[in-house]
Amino acid sequence: MSKTRIKTYDKIVIESLKLFNEHGERAITTNHISAHLGISPGNLYYHFRNKEEIVFQIFREYEAFIRDQLAPKTEGTITPQALSDQLDALFKGMWNYRFLFDDLPGLLSRNPQLQAEYHATIGTDLRPMMGDMLKGFARAGLLTFSSDEEIEQLAVNIWLVVKFWYAFEQSAAPKVPISAETGRRGARQVLALMRPYVTPDNKAAFTELDAHYR
Numbered sequence: 001m002s003k004t005r006i007k008t009y010d011k012i013v014i015e016s017l018k019l020f021n022e023h024g025e026r027a028i029t030t031n032h033i034s035a036h037l038g039i040s041p042g043n044l045y046y047h048f049r050n051k052e053e054i055v056f057q058i059f060r061e062y063e064a065f066i067r068d069q070l071a072p073k074t075e076g077t078i079t080p081q082a083l084s085d086q087l088d089a090l091f092k093g094m095w096n097y098r099f100l101f102d103d104l105p106g107l108l109s110r111n112p113q114l115q116a117e118y119h120a121t122i123g124t125d126l127r128p129m130m131g132d133m134l135k136g137f138a139r140a141g142l143l144t145f146s147s148d149e150e151i152e153q154l155a156v157n158i159w160l161v162v163k164f165w166y167a168f169e170q171s172a173a174p175k176v177p178i179s180a181e182t183g184r185r186g187a188r189q190v191l192a193l194m195r196p197y198v199t200p201d202n203k204a205a206f207t208e209l210d211a212h213y214r
Contacts, residue, residue, distance in 0.1 A: 078140035091183025130155035
């Protein structure tokens, strides 16, 4: 593959993501994308057969980002501050890919390939990874749980907040523009979910984190 093809392929993905985030996926067509890039529709179709393939490639990038964020950490690096940094990174990433969750059911219904990948990834991989992340916090002494069921429930609740936070904020206050900074309120909400499980030795540190996000 030539350098020109690689550059054009990547540029289509990058600029499509920007357009989808700004205007919504439904409002953007391949003609909009090619006009925005200053290339012919035929050039775009050389790399992607349709818009759904572009959306699918963007999802694969999002998927790689989430896997990286939830990858196991060594116990020595798991601290309250490291948790805060991880939350910041997660919400920043969700901001960068926010169009995926503005109308998730509709997006999945229009893109069977994406639907299959999404359900396989979320149901099979990411939920267990969230649970493993919480178990790592427990081993490091940050959190304590009485059962695996508590871990599973907390993992699901955290994932729901992270995934849909920007859509929630936008629907709750439609006249207030959302931004990357909106994620700070989401991070504080995740900390609130974790608070009942914080070990006594780390309560003061979590209170400081809460003040930081407030």
